[in-house]
Amino acid sequence: MMRSSATGLLGPRVVLLALASALISGTGAVAAEPDQTFEMVPVDSLQLAITGVAVGLTWVGPDTLVVLDAVPDTLAEDGRRHLRMVFTDRAGEILLEQDFTGVLRTGLAYDGESLWSCGDGEDGRSLLYRISLDSLLVKDAFDLPGHHPIDMCFDGRYIWLTDQDSGHLDRFDPRTEAVTRSIYGPAFSPGGIAWDGRHTWLADMGTGRLYRLTGSRGDWSATVSAESFLYRGKRVLLLHDGFSLHLVRDGEHFAERVVF
Numbered sequence: 001m002m003r004s005s006a007t008g009l010l011g012p013r014v015v016l017l018a019l020a021s022a023l024i025s026g027t028g029a030v031a032a033e034p035d036q037t038f039e040m041v042p043v044d045s046l047q048l049a050i051t052g053v054a055v056g057l058t059w060v061g062p063d064t065l066v067v068l069d070a071v072p073d074t075l076a077e078d079g080r081r082h083l084r085m086v087f088t089d090r091a092g093e094i095l096l097e098q099d100f101t102g103v104l105r106t107g108l109a110y111d112g113e114s115l116w117s118c119g120d121g122e123d124g125r126s127l128l129y130r131i132s133l134d135s136l137l138v139k140d141a142f143d144l145p146g147h148h149p150i151d152m153c154f155d156g157r158y159i160w161l162t163d164q165d166s167g168h169l170d171r172f173d174p175r176t177e178a179v180t181r182s183i184y185g186p187a188f189s190p191g192g193i194a195w196d197g198r199h200t201w202l203a204d205m206g207t208g209r210l211y212r213l214t215g216s217r218g219d220w221s222a223t224v225s226a227e228s229f230l231y232r233g234k235r236v237l238l239l240h241d242g243f244s245l246h247l248v249r250d251g252e253h254f255a256e257r258v259v260f
Contacts, residue, residue: 033186033220039260045256055107056151058115065090068107068108085104104117116159125143125147144179147165148163149161150205159174164190186211193238194240195240206232244259245257
């Protein structure tokens with residue numbers, strides 16, 4: 001909180017703007033925007049072998065991409081839209097596919113051994129599933145603190161999940177099988193998330209901006225310019241292949257590779 005004596009020095013308008021910034025950051029303290037801003041340039045694209053909407057994607061090797069394909073115009077007997085997990089090579093050739101209708105809903109990550117994704121429990125809870133890469137069977141299910149997860153990534157140690165409703169980034173530890181940290185990003189409606197080996201990239205649906213986070217506390221270290229990236233109110237999934245960041249905009253059937 002700001003001291004009352006500062007109000008007279010800064011003026012009410014400055015104080016209100018500072019408080020608004022604090023509310024957006026979710027920290028309760030004034031979050032100053034970093035000076036570093038990137039320009040983003042599209043380079044090429046990777047075709048996705050899907051027929052509906054990509055709701056999660058991850059690499060399970062240098063040449064194998066896994067995508068969750070939610071088909072909006074088809075429904076299962078329980079009223080849920082069909083969802084399949086599709087394995088492809090870089091050329092888009094389908095290697096394997098598995099139906100996960102009624103189990104998975106959104107998000108996909110790979111920790112080197114298992115796949116991770118989110119689904120809904122019977123009582124409306126959100127669940128995090130660990131899935132065997134060999135058998136594609138669910139091995140474990142864990143409760144999540146949020147109710148509207150969007151995307152996830154693996155940073156070499158933890159699974160990071162975004163939750164649209166709470167505004168949190170939740171850190172799940174596969175070793176202890178628990179959420180060990182929840183932090184707020186620089187905005188309030190996080191969507192796509194990716195780890196590039198050094199930093200975390202976060203696409204926020206509320207502001208429509210793309211942010212770079214650094215460190216275990218997710219410190220806001222840079223922002224992509226609005227001229228390069230501005231998709232307010234739209235889900236944009238993020239994917240990193242170890243070399244480049246890819247964007248998958250809601251409804252598109254390709255992942256656009258970008259450089260900064």
